[in-house]
Amino acid sequence: MWYRLGQWMLRVILRVYHRAxxxxxxxxxxxxxxxxxxxxxxxxxxxxxxxxxxxxISFMAKAESFSHPFTQWFLRKVDAFPVRREEADVRAMRSALARLRNDQVVGLFPEGRRREAEPPTELKGGASYLALRAQVPVIPVWIEGTDRALPRKGRWIRPAKVRIYFGEPIQKIPAGKNREDQERIHQMIMSAFRQLAEQKVAE
Incomplete structure (x- = not known):
């Protein structure tokens, strides 16, 4: 109930405050x-x-965010789970795979941390690994404006315009499990991000 209520409230904020x-x-x-x-x-x-x-949706969130009791409680309530970003976090991968195999939706940011609002030039391999192992579609999404709504050192959410673009699903997931197959998915995700960023520029 609280999750759905939170979704509704955020949609109102996005529509009214951010002209999303x-x-x-x-x-x-x-x-x-x-x-x-x-x-x-x-x-x-x-x-x-x-x-x-x-x-x-269960988002991967940096492990540091779970260090404070309140943020840990809140993140657990919204189905987030921790990942240690500076290493190959086997536990986080297993947690994500378990969710996907239980017909749940998992979200992650393959850049690994917040970046500038431009097409990424490098991605971590977790997304392609999970897609290959779980054999599930990959939905790319591109968001812009949130860096102006809440800058890195900002304390208040500003009424900046926010745009969210959902891309075409990546559904042709290779059946193999070798490095070449994972690299193919990796490049598909990179290409999808570039296309969404170009679409945003074209508009």
Missing amino acids: EVQGLDRVPRQGPFLLVGNHISYLDPFYIAAQLPQR
């Missing part, structure tokens, strides 16, 4: 598990993206 534009939401599957991958420019990103989805 959301495109491609019809591309998001209504049923079944999938992996959602997005660019990351603000702490607001996972909350604003999750507010758009018809189903609950």
